[in-house]
Amino acid sequence: MPVHSFQEHFDSLIDREITIEPKDWMPDDYRKTLIRQISQHAHSEIVGMLPEGNWITRAPSLRRKAVLLAKVQDEAGHGLYLYSAAETLGITRDEMYNQLHTGKAKYSSIFNYPTLTWADMGAIGWLVDGAAIMNQVPLCRTSYGPYARAMVRVCKEESFHQRQGFEIMLTLAKGTEIQKKMAQDAFNRWWWPSIMMFGPTDAESPNTEQSVRWRIKRFTNDELRQKFVDVTVEQTKVLGLEMPDKDIKWNEERGHYDFGPINWDEFWNVVKGNGPCNKQRLDARKNAWDNGKWVRDAAMAHAAKRKAREGGVKAA
């Protein structure tokens, strides 16, 4: 069968919305794009454990502590499914870690911001997980089967996290003056980075067109960003907080909220490594990996010894 017919078969699966599975032929660029996107997503889950992990030991009540601990654990679980999905494309988890640790692979820039007060646990759940859900729900129908199936599980848990975050914000917003101040301060700090999570504008997003064609992506960055802004403005009214963007205004003609200019210099600067916590986040991951080397080596050595002994017993 000539090569072009593999391509035709692949294209026809995509067009008929039939998922691509690990053993199917796929174009190299499709594979590369998916590895990049899925591993970046997995890294984001793992690095994303750090800013919230900060508050586990300081959570203000035992119930909140348990919920936060379970939430951060869920993120580790998401990392695990996603690394496994990426592995089906022919890359190992160790290779992906190496790309993260050497800076070759990126993770979501949002996690390069610090968590300064308890209200950040609310704002992250509400806004960051909220934005993540907007991005991720369409991925449950993405063309690559293992990724789509992983995302179904991820999205279920993320929507639970988002409700928990909103509930933290609501408790603070309805609380004392200082609690309300805490909530507003966290909202002010997390708002702009959250809407930057959808990535550069469509005009500046070189990969979007091909990804939409391959049905890896289902909506453009700007479409998703607008949807998020529209939903969040309404939720802010329920909280009784003020939008951090003074240019937010309902546009009757568009049927959407207009919003003010995004500081793309800040966005690109953080992507390039110059955010407030880029170094700390990456160092934390590298340290966990480097300090764990002797543990992983020991586990391997022990497993090998055990296997040899069991083999010996069988032979005898």
Place this chain on the structure above:
Amino acid sequence: MKLAYTLRLADDALIIGHRLSEWCGHGPILEQDIALTNTSLDHLGRARSLYQYAADLFNALPAAEKPSVFSSVAIQGLVAAGTAIDEDDVAYLRDGWDFRNLLLVEQPNNDWAYTVARSFYFDTFNFYFFSALQQSNDTALAAIAAKSLKEITYHLRWSSEWVIRLGDGTEESHQRMQQAVSDLWMYTGEMFVMNAADQDAVQHGYGVDVDALKTLWMERVKAVFDEATLAMPAGTWMQSGGKDGKHTDNLGYILAEMQFMQRTYPGMEW
């Protein structure tokens, strides 16, 4: 006395859970990060059940007795106002000297070997302790014991496997594991000390004779160490004090971090 006994069991659970939660996001293997967080959640869940029960016991005390139970200014204020206390008040507002956890559980994580060693000593003790506590004549404690034992059985399997894996792994892991079990050995004797609270608990049938658990504990530890090719630690000096509120330097730092929100913003809902 039952209140003090219940609080002590809760304190052990809260403090070990706190230590294990410090690993979250920093574990050597992603799967183990998840496993350890699970265990931390189990301990925290047990702490909450016990603190809720302790708060009930406290709230049921005659008004005249309440002011002398905890010396914390914050709790004294609640008592003076006639407010009932809850799980968060006992966890977040008690002062260090009213915490009665074992010194073992407040020791720092250091590295994976110390963390495993601390868990192994404690899980082994917990396994026998909660097995026996199921026979408590206090139905609340017996029920908590029955539920906890299922979790603790898993904890003990996890920590035993890691002691064996590291002890019988590489030369480096063997040395690190031997060092950890030897360094923490001096905090194990306290588990079997029958202080006034333990004696009261045994006398009235709601608690466990911990002195009687020592042989079982020692045999189990020895069996696992043998499989792990580790030597039983030779030290004979046993440091105690936690059960009487005399702690190591570590507890103050743990509480400063853990209690900061409730202490800084008193009387608020979170």
